[in-house]
Amino acid sequence: MTISMYGMTVPFFTRMLTNLLAIMDKADANAAERNFDTGVLVTSRLAPDMLPFRSQIQIATDHAKGCVSRLAGQPVPSWPDDETTFDELRARLNKTLDLLATVKPTDLDGSDTRPVTLKLRSGDVTLSGEDYIVQRALPNFFFHVTTAYAILRHNGVPVGKSDFLG
Template sequence: MSISLYQVSVPVFIKFLGNLSHILDKAATFASEKKIEQSVLLETRLYPNMFTFGRQLQRVTDHATSYSARLAGLPPPAFDISLTSIADYQALIKASIDFLSGIEAGQIDGQESREISIPRGTEVRIVQGQQHLLNNILPNFYFHLTAAYAILRNIGVEVGKQDFLGKS
């Protein structure tokens, strides 16, 4: 049995963004209980040259939505959301899930060889749909998701493997 490009992307992104929203709820509770300013939490990082917690969250949503949009032949979404609080990041996650929920399998399936143009500064990188998903997007999506999770674990937020994986 084969699986489709849509099945290994959009529903996976939606599921893990939902899990991230749940984890973010736990982070908000932790910040409140420990009397930690949300801005401090959002600026926390594992190492000086790594992205902050807030930036990790942005990258997770960016990888999911931009890839899915480009593969479906749509422009990547630009969410007009100020990102200064946990509620703002929750709004970004919700907007990302809403955007992804509007993409249908027929827009993505069959696009494995589709050439996608990705602007990189003054250059444009051309990649193929399936190869880009498997070798770049999914690894980056999970990398930033894991880094965000690790930042919270590192400061003492009680999240575990089930929070990361969610319910099947």
């Protein structure tokens, strides 16, 4: 049995972004318990050379919206990366979920072989849609979702694997 391009993308993105919203709710509750400002979490990072929590959310949502848009042969929506609060990051997650909800399985039909060209710092890279999902979109998406989770966990938010997986 083969999984469709839609099945390889939209359900994964939707589930993990929804899980991030729930994890952020736990972070809010924990911050209130500890009388802790979630603004500190927004700018927290795991290492000095890593991007902060806010950037992890921005990049994860960029990969989700970028992937489905590229596979559907549509322009990738451009959103400013100007979120500075938990509420603004939640709004971005919800905006991405709203976009994902508009994608139909037929929108991605035939995209497994459609060329996807990425503009990277090292130059343009063109992959088939299937290679793009497997080699770029999903690994990058999960890296940033995992890092966002790890930043919150590192800062004492009581979440575990079941929260990550949903």
